[in-house]
Amino acid sequence: MTKPIHKRESGILATVHKTAVGLARANVIDKATMREFDELCLTPVEPMAPEEIKALREREQVSQPVFARYLNVRKDAVSKWERGEKRPDGPSLKLLNLVRAKGLRAIA
Template sequence: MRKAAAKPGRAPVTKRKAATGMYEARRPRKVHAAVRPDEDPDSIDSVLLETARDMLEADLMDRAGYEKITMRHLKSSHAIGEIEAISAEQIRAMRERARMSQGVFAQVLNISPGYVSQLERGLKQPEGATLKLLSMIQRKGIDALL
């Protein structure tokens, strides 16, 4: 294979690399103009929420769309509300109401059956994503995840 002329200070460039542009140096990724590290991200959220509120008032957006946007952009826990702890008895009741075995329930939550067993016996408390999913099941039923 014949090699293309090498640029000074670089390894030789093959025809394939030259044709595909693989020899060119990668450019640094651009940061989106709306997100700057020196700005407070909450101010961006407040502007987006204000715009959405204005669109709702001008009947350019329906109430459901507005609520969907606001929930996406609210970041502070005081605005959304803390998720209350769920007891072992409540977890077992949710699983039994869904008529699922511990194995199937674990698969729906993407956790191990052993962890479901520990939760139901009160040996462990659900945290993070598991707590969030259990809270959603408690509020909306198992169909919300299926």
Template sequence: MAKKVSNLTAALLETADDLHDGGLMSDDTYRKITVRHMGPEAPPTAVPISAQEIRTVREEAHLSQAALAKYLNLTTGYISQLERGTKQAKGPALALLNVIRRKGIEALL
């Protein structure tokens, strides 16, 4: 159940929408505001990543499944499941995989 947004918060979110639409507020700042105030109704911040993309990210970083698991604080078996497509990355694992996809493994080192 989503929490009710107060009138003040609604006005601030409307202003943030206008600033974002006008190019005066960055996407990152806008997402932080909406996630904080809108909860589950906010736009997603992490893009889903396919099994093949996870394998590609890992191989481009020249990492074994065990090494990637260690960087992400996950098990090797979970990385294997992600790469086979039997599980979908969610939460912090998805966020970190998106960071690695965009900026490379160096962003975690």
């Protein structure tokens, strides 16, 4: 049916999601509604300013090359993000948001 949602910061959200999964299995909630509910539960991906990226890396106490390895990007990408020359997007931005929410170990 549906996979469990990864955003579990809220015990209430986890409980409501578990209930919705049960209702979907019982055919009380249709698949389209369940997909919409799953989407609402995803961790939002928000743009990050250069200062936020640098602060995040420093919070995790890693160098630019090490941070780049965790994110599977080149070291110069992290450097350019922190200087504001480029902006992360797509999977890189998603990973940065996950690190912000859950720490570097979440993507290790």
